[in-house]
Amino acid sequence: MADSDVLRAPHVLDYVYKRSVGPVIGAFLTALRDGRILGATGSGGKVAVPPAEYDPITGEDSGELVDVGPGGVVTTWAWTAEPRPDQPLDRPFAWVLVRLDGADTALLHVMEAAGPDAVSTGMRVTARFRPRAERVGHIKDIECFVAEGAS
């Protein structure tokens, strides 16, 4: 049997996980729908974004939820020259970790930029939200980050 006789077929797995988000992530998602970003205050006054239900160091319940951003600083990034079909943006983009103003941890998201030369660690960026009618309470309610002043 020749190699050309080998059968090939698409094999697509599609399934949906549905989970309850709890009071803290629920508040975070609800705020995103309102165009706000929330962090959770933990031990030593550190603010975690996205907020965790429990302080990662002490295990205590997280404290008050506070508004952070929408501006922040890129702490590290990776350029994606050829986005895959399911990725957040359909054009070349950067994965970025953004430490939002008022936060002590960095949030993973994507950044729209003309090219890798337009992205750098330490640069100021800001969240670009989708229009209110398109926001549903999901991390993708933030469409992407853009260089501050570029939006």
Next chain:
Amino acid sequence: MSDTDIGPGSDGGAPDGPVTMLETPIHIDYQYTAGLAQSHFLKGISEGRFLGQRCPKCHKVYVPPRGSCPTDGVATTDEVELGNTGTVTTYCVVNVPFQGQSIEIPYICAQVLLDGANLAFMGLIQEIPTAEVRMGLRVEAVWVDESELAPNLTSVKYFRPTGEPDAPYESFKEYL
């Protein structure tokens, strides 16, 4: 998730109420390559035949074949056509509905040892009340109409009892 399909984040309740549920659609796009042995097997299936392969060392017949013998680590090159009948070695009654289920519950999913094979084969058992299915039950494959035969296992609709006496336990005890 595509760029345009951000998925519902709220739980379908009040659109402006607190978000309590999150849906995360998973989409994984594979291109499956069957390989030589399995391609040959699937072509047999598209002709309404079970084709296996025999190990040249231990002489066991594998169906579906994977192209090598897991015991001896050698290529299985001898092709063997098996018959349409076999024995239920073990089975389970499926009573639990799950997403994507295409068969009405309850139904029987069984391991069928085709006559002449040394590897049991998964199939449905029908045309018998659920409570009467048993280990050792003799069955035969029921295929879709010839015009619907395709190189995939939907060509085998199910197995049904042949009416023969049950196979003795000793004849299939090594295949459980």
